[in-house]
Amino acid sequence: xxxxxxxxxxxxxxxxxxxxxxxxxxxxxxxxxxxxxxxxxxxxxxxxxxxxxxxxxxxxxxxxxxxxxxxxxxxxxxxxxxxxxxxxxxxxxxxxxxxxxxxxxxxxxxxxxxxxxxxxxxxxxxxxxxxxxxxxxxxxxxxxxxxxxxxxxxxxxxxxxxxxxxxxxxxxxxxxxxxxxxxxxxxxxxxxxxxxxxxxxx
Amino acid sequence: xxxxxxxxxxxxxxxxxxxxxxxxxxxxxxxxxxxxxxxxxxxxxxxxxxxxxxxxxxxxxxxxxxxxxxxxxxxxxxxxxxxxxxxxxxxxxxxxxxxxxxxxxxxxxxxxxxxxxxxxxxxxxxxxxxxxxxxxxxxxxxxxxxxxxxxxxxxxxxxxxxxxxxxxxxxxxxxxxxxxxxxxxxxxxxxxxxxxxxxxxx
Numbered sequence: 532x533x534x535x536x537x538x539x540x541x542x543x544x545x546x547x548x549x550x551x552x553x554x555x556x557x558x559x560x561x562x563x564x565x566x567x568x569x570x571x572x573x574x575x576x577x578x579x580x581x582x583x584x585x586x587x588x589x590x591x592x593x594x595x596x597x598x599x600x601x602x603x604x605x606x607x608x609x610x611x612x613x614x615x616x617x618x619x620x621x622x623x624x625x626x627x628x629x630x631x632x633x634x635x636x637x638x639x640x641x642x643x644x645x646x647x648x649x650x651x652x653x654x655x656x657x658x659x660x661x662x663x664x665x666x667x668x669x670x671x672x673x674x675x676x677x678x679x680x681x682x683x684x685x686x687x688x689x690x691x692x693x694x695x696x697x698x699x700x701x702x703x704x705x706x707x708x709x710x711x712x713x714x715x716x717x718x719x720x721x722x723x724x725x726x727x728x729x730x731x732x733x
Numbered sequence: 734x735x736x737x738x739x740x741x742x743x744x745x746x747x748x749x750x751x752x753x754x755x756x757x758x759x760x761x762x763x764x765x766x767x768x769x770x771x772x773x774x775x776x777x778x779x780x781x782x783x784x785x786x787x788x789x790x791x792x793x794x795x796x797x798x799x800x801x802x803x804x805x806x807x808x809x810x811x812x813x814x815x816x817x818x819x820x821x822x823x824x825x826x827x828x829x830x831x832x833x834x835x836x837x838x839x840x841x842x843x844x845x846x847x848x849x850x851x852x853x854x855x856x857x858x859x860x861x862x863x864x865x866x867x868x869x870x871x872x873x874x875x876x877x878x879x880x881x882x883x884x885x886x887x888x889x890x891x892x893x894x895x896x897x898x899x900x901x902x903x904x905x906x907x908x909x910x911x912x913x914x915x916x917x918x919x920x921x922x923x924x925x926x927x928x929x930x931x932x933x934x935x
Contacts, residue, residue: 639902640842656903689896690920697895700841700902701858718892718920 547597549573550580554594558633564591588641588655595638595658598631605666611674611681612720618670619691619712622663626699635659635700663692682719691715749799751775752782756796760835766793790843790857797840797860800833807868813876813883814922820872821893821914824865828901837861837902865894884921892921 553572557564564587570577584590606617625631638655664684671681694715697703755774759766766789772779786792808819827833840857866886873883893914899905 636842640838654904660903660905688899690892693895693899694891697890697899701862702856703862715891 546573546575546579550575550590551594551597554590555598555630555634558637559630561633564637566590591634591637591641592655592658595634595655596661598634599659600662603662603666605669605673607673609677611670611679612716614670614674615687615691615716615719616712618666619695619715622692622695623712626695632699635696639700660688660692664688667692687719690719748775748777748781752777752792753796753799756792757800757832757836760839761832763835766839768792793836793839793843794857794860797836797857798863800836801861802864805864805868807871807875809875811879813872813881814918816872816876817889817893817918817921818914820868821897821918824894824897825914828897834901837898841902862890862894866890869894889921893918 550569550573553569554564556572557568562568566580566584566587567577569575569590570580580590584593606614606621608614608617626635638659641655667684667687671684671687674681691712752771752775755771756766758774759770764770768782768786768789769779771777771792772782782792786795808816808823810816810819828837840861843857869886869889873886873889876883
């Protein structure tokens with residue numbers, strides 16, 4: 532389905548998947564995520580986990596990368612509005628999922644990774660967003676190739692991803708998905724569309 | 734300055750302030766917030782803390798309420814754009830402050846409070862947002878009284894508070910405050926202003 536997150540020379544994808552699964556199980560159950568707890572649940576020797584990930588922060592980041600970091604396929608409805616609506620609706624559904632939400636919460640709470648950490652060890656926070664950013668870029672590039680005027684990806688982050696994630700993280704009652712996403716997309720797409728004609732010639 | 738958060742019949746405001754201060758100190762230092770650690774730093778008997786707050790979740794919520802829950806004064810520049818810009822700029826600055834940011838992170842990570850909890854024991858998350866909501870309502874009410882067309886407070890949460898907080902929580906590089914806030918406010922105010930004339934008569 533999606534590319535596995537196994538690093539070159541790392542443990543088998545099967546063990547990695549079991550470890551990520553154990554992290555998500557613990558988070559969803561509201562239990563403390565520690566290396567021994569993850570090892571016990573995954574049926575893996577704790578020493579292997581320490582050797583591979585070093586600490587819980589990195590293990591969380593790697594789990595977030597596996598869960599959120601794949602860019603996969605993006606919607607292709609033929610219009611930017613349609614694509615962002617479909618993508619945003621999926622984002623809302625995902626943020627309402629207990630395991631994903633628990634992972635987002637844990638990522639936000641995790642210690643920021645030492646800036647001197649080796650390449651590939653991103654913070655759990657950036658791991659949560661990297662796949663989303665890639666997807667947004669792909670949606671915007673497709674729209675641009677069709678001749679549509681597009682917002683910046685930062686604007687999509689600020690006005691589509693941020694409200695969806697903030698409401699989920701703060702436990703706010705979500706409005707109906709359709710209404711929320713329509714409003715958000717309208718706000719991102721309408722101004723750009725309105726000035727598409729002159730700027731397409733610029 | 735601002736009303737103290739002491740509950741009727743509670744401990745003295747001085748002790749409360751010391752306890753809140755200790756929580757913020759521990760969070761800022763990246764140390765674990767536990768009742769014994771807070772008690773030691775505040776110079777208070779742990780028993781008093783258990784009696785008053787019950788658990789760390791409630792202590793965090795109360796600290797968040799004291800730090801973020803006061804509605805205080807809101808900007809009064811004479812226009813909705815000016816007011817939201819001033820308010821948003823202050824929000825950006827506050828979210829960049831280590832103690833406030835650590836408190837936001839901890840609130841997001843905290844266990845949601847049992848829905849059956851007694852009145853007054855809100856979740857740390859809602860405690861973080863309650864004062865902000867009151868302030869936004871006040872800004873919007875003042876603008877409406879001046880005859881300005883205003884967005885809903887939900888829209889301000891989604892398009893001003895959410896991007897500011899999400900960027901802070903996820904450790905994203907902030908754009909210049911002026912540019913970010915101008916963009917946000919423009920987006921919230923411009924569409925409403927454009928249709929102010931017809932709807933003011935409706």
